[in-house]
Amino acid sequence: MRKLLIVIVAGLVVWGYYTQKVRPEQQAWAQATATDDIASLLAYTAVYTSGPHTEQANQRVSALRNDDGPYERAITEGNGPALDAFLRQYPGHRREREARALLASGDYGPRDLLDLLQQGKVELSASGNGIESVSVTVSARTAYPLQVEIPAGLLFVPADRSDQTMMTTESTTVRLVVGSPSSATVPVACTNWAKDVPDKADRMTVRRVSNQNLAFVAPLLAKSSQYPVRQAMVWIMSDNTNYHDLGKLIQGFCFMDCEAYRIIKADEAAQALRLIVEGGADMRSWRIWRDRSQIHAGIQDTELKTWFAANVLRR
Numbered sequence: 001m002r003k004l005l006i007v008i009v010a011g012l013v014v015w016g017y018y019t020q021k022v023r024p025e026q027q028a029w030a031q032a033t034a035t036d037d038i039a040s041l042l043a044y045t046a047v048y049t050s051g052p053h054t055e056q057a058n059q060r061v062s063a064l065r066n067d068d069g070p071y072e073r074a075i076t077e078g079n080g081p082a083l084d085a086f087l088r089q090y091p092g093h094r095r096e097r098e099a100r101a102l103l104a105s106g107d108y109g110p111r112d113l114l115d116l117l118q119q120g121k122v123e124l125s126a127s128g129n130g131i132e133s134v135s136v137t138v139s140a141r142t143a144y145p146l147q148v149e150i151p152a153g154l155l156f157v158p159a160d161r162s163d164q165t166m167m168t169t170e171s172t173t174v175r176l177v178v179g180s181p182s183s184a185t186v187p188v189a190c191t192n193w194a195k196d197v198p199d200k201a202d203r204m205t206v207r208r209v210s211n212q213n214l215a216f217v218a219p220l221l222a223k224s225s226q227y228p229v230r231q232a233m234v235w236i237m238s239d240n241t242n243y244h245d246l247g248k249l250i251q252g253f254c255f256m257d258c259e260a261y262r263i264i265k266a267d268e269a270a271q272a273l274r275l276i277v278e279g280g281a282d283m284r285s286w287r288i289w290r291d292r293s294q295i296h297a298g299i300q301d302t303e304l305k306t307w308f309a310a311n312v313l314r315r
Helices: 002-035 038-047 054-065 069-077 080-089 096-105 113-118 212-223 227-239 266-278 287-298 302-313
Strands: 110-112 122-128 133-140 146-150 154-158 166-168 172-176 182-190 203-208
Touching (some): 038 054, 038 080, 069 080, 069 096, 080 096, 110 113, 113 122, 133 146, 172 182, 182 227, 212 227, 212 266, 227 266, 287 302
Parallel strands (some): 110 146
Antiparallel strands (some): 122 133, 122 203, 133 182, 146 172, 154 166, 154 203
């Protein structure tokens, strides 16, 4: 009986030690590893300075301070609360200074390219890249990274005035890191039907669109993913082109009858007109309207042909 009592007492002592020492430590470690951020791990090591997992916690803290993943995720979210959370959860991170500078600046999230240029926060180099795009290289002049938005409807103006001004057809975001320029290919359409296409030797500057017709069509361009449709929309609004004029854009080479080589065919011209008309423009006085019978005759898409007949041909 006495031996049994000793065993029970010893068991109670062990149980008391487990519940007061071991189990709380295990629970604290489980919580720290579940959260897996620097703040939680430091909270663990502050209480258990020589616990069974202290060395492992310190190693993990060192690894997390050099892991750019949490910082990149905060930057991608692009808002103040995300940066605040990063700074709370990852004290001592190697990107902490950048995060604090970015939070203080208010430049988190996509920022308009022209605004950043006017504020002297970025540098831009742009050149021609054929008829469908321009090449840009952007560098940050800040002590923190930036997300630069190149919006639809921005004009890239060549130094050579015999070349076409190009207008962006969709928004492009360029992410900049400190000390490293970033390059991007930006989708565009030409805005001067009669001029030449810029090439890589053509240096370009940027400005906002001021022409009312181009300003009208700019937000409509993203409604089509097809370059020929976008280009037709721009030329119709910028140069009042007719269907014959749109045939200037060809694939390959031809010398006389280029109809078979044209890129903007009846379907593309009809779709361009549809987006412009549905956008609210009255096109009845425009040159392209006079060609509606010719365009209608060439449309291959059944649904588009039906819409065109009801909304363009018979008006």
